[in-house]
Amino acid sequence: MTKNKAKVGVLLVNLGTPDSTATGDVRKYLREFLMDWRVIDIPAVPRWMLVNLIIAPFRAPKSAKEYRKLWTDRGSPLLFHTEDLRDKLIQKLDPKEYVVEMAMRYQSPSIEEGLEKLNKANVRKIIVLPLFPQYASATNGSVVDKVMEIAKEWQIIPNITFVNNFMEHPLFLEAWAELGREWMEKETYDMYLFSYHGLPERQIRKGSVDGYCQLSDKCCGNYTKKNQFCYRGQCFHTTRLLSAKLGLPEEKVVTCFQSRLGKDPWIKPYTEDVIKEMAEKGVKKVLVFSPAFVADCLETTVEVGEEYKEEFEELGGEHWDLVPSLNSRDTWVDCIKSLVEENT
Numbered sequence: 001m002t003k004n005k006a007k008v009g010v011l012l013v014n015l016g017t018p019d020s021t022a023t024g025d026v027r028k029y030l031r032e033f034l035m036d037w038r039v040i041d042i043p044a045v046p047r048w049m050l051v052n053l054i055i056a057p058f059r060a061p062k063s064a065k066e067y068r069k070l071w072t073d074r075g076s077p078l079l080f081h082t083e084d085l086r087d088k089l090i091q092k093l094d095p096k097e098y099v100v101e102m103a104m105r106y107q108s109p110s111i112e113e114g115l116e117k118l119n120k121a122n123v124r125k126i127i128v129l130p131l132f133p134q135y136a137s138a139t140n141g142s143v144v145d146k147v148m149e150i151a152k153e154w155q156i157i158p159n160i161t162f163v164n165n166f167m168e169h170p171l172f173l174e175a176w177a178e179l180g181r182e183w184m185e186k187e188t189y190d191m192y193l194f195s196y197h198g199l200p201e202r203q204i205r206k207g208s209v210d211g212y213c214q215l216s217d218k219c220c221g222n223y224t225k226k227n228q229f230c231y232r233g234q235c236f237h238t239t240r241l242l243s244a245k246l247g248l249p250e251e252k253v254v255t256c257f258q259s260r261l262g263k264d265p266w267i268k269p270y271t272e273d274v275i276k277e278m279a280e281k282g283v284k285k286v287l288v289f290s291p292a293f294v295a296d297c298l299e300t301t302v303e304v305g306e307e308y309k310e311e312f313e314e315l316g317g318e319h320w321d322l323v324p325s326l327n328s329r330d331t332w333v334d335c336i337k338s339l340v341e342e343n344t
Contacts, residue, residue, distance in 0.1 A: 016106030
């Protein structure tokens with residue numbers, strides 16, 4: 001590196017978490033999250049009424065109870081796993097060349113705080129890495145929106161690079177494969193379930209190229225330039241890549257979607273429907289992956305690891321194992337390091 005040359009700033013961004021399990025903090029988080037027009041993509045006035053008069057008031061107490069199941073002495077797993085990832089990345093990158101910060105899209109620490117720290121460090125370039133493997137408007141797109149909203153007010157704007165998605169990165173796939181192998185060495189499973197966070201179907205259709213989207217195997221069965229930004233297509237592609245790496249029989253692999261909100265149709269198949277179908281077929285042992293999440297959170301630990309497990313067992317299932325998220329696993333840290341260096 002040339003003497004006195006400015007460093008490269010790296011901003012890791014995860015989704016967000018309430019500051020505590022108090023109902024007020026959960027309500028505050030839900031309001032910020034759901035008022036994002038990329039998350040609930042309806043006009044501002046009905047969105048405000050829906051979020052502030054219906055969802056936040058009634059959902060916050062229930063969500064607060066769910067977060068209490070998840071919370072540890074260190075607080076929110078999503079937050080401290082992201083902090084651990086940042087700290088390990090700092091150790092792997094040359095401190096003479098990089099400055100690393102982390103932020104949450106919603107709540108604390110904010111993207112504004114992270115960018116301000118990088119700005120004060122006089123970096124020559126900022127690499128923004130949303131920690132979402134598959135691109136979606138409601139996640140990666142929202143991060144881009146927020147970063148540019150803040151940076152546009154700066155007098156001097158350095159070069160800003162966004163990592164769009166990384167589901168195909170060899171080290172991302174290897175990190176998940178390592179975890180999968182650890183479980184498969186201990187048990188033989190009847191089925192392998194890949195459960196991704198869901199999205200409303202209308203959001204998928206909005207991003208359709210040349211009318212390509214059919215929300216079915218006809219379009220999502222292959223990953224092409226026409227569905228390269230389709231979230232559903234990327235999820236099915238991720239499943240195929242991981243299944244091949246783990247040597248899973250195609251007939252034992254299922255891709256499905258969880259975490260529905262509201263009455264509008266979301267992308268299918270729904271995880272709860274798949275669970276019922278498996279039980280009806282006599283499936284007893286299931287290994288579950290959640291490759292849309294890179295840190296353990298409410299949607300993995302509680303929804304998939306506890307609620308779906310209970311549902312499966314009530315229907316006659318015997319063994320439901322959830323593969324934990326990547327968190328700050330060494331191979332995952334190496335993946336982030338590689339992504340940073342590739343974009344420097």
